[in-house]
Amino acid sequence: xxxxxxxxxxxxxxxxxxxxxxxxxxxxxxxxxxxxxxxxxxxxxxxxxxxxxxxxxxxxxxxxxxxxxxxxxx
Numbered sequence: 001x002x003x004x005x006x007x008x009x010x011x012x013x014x015x016x017x018x019x020x021x022x023x024x025x026x027x028x029x030x031x032x033x034x035x036x037x038x039x040x041x042x043x044x045x046x047x048x049x050x051x052x053x054x055x056x057x058x059x060x061x062x063x064x065x066x067x068x069x070x071x072x073x074x
Contacts, residue, residue: 039045 036045
């Protein structure tokens with residue numbers, strides 16, 4: 001009888017560990033989201049509202065041009 005209770009307690013401990021780990025991970029994600037919203041509201045970050053910057057106006061550089069300026073190795 002003692003062995004059955006011990007195995008049941010081990011299984012319960014393992015399940016509680018998983019529940020705690022997933023709960024802690026969810027808490028961290030929600031807290032980080034709330035922190036980012038608070039910082040955005042105070043004007044410190046604005047990545048959600050503005051989205052990505054348009055890359056059409058950025059000049060393109062090809063890798064060959066960058067490598068032509070390098071001195072030969074060796």
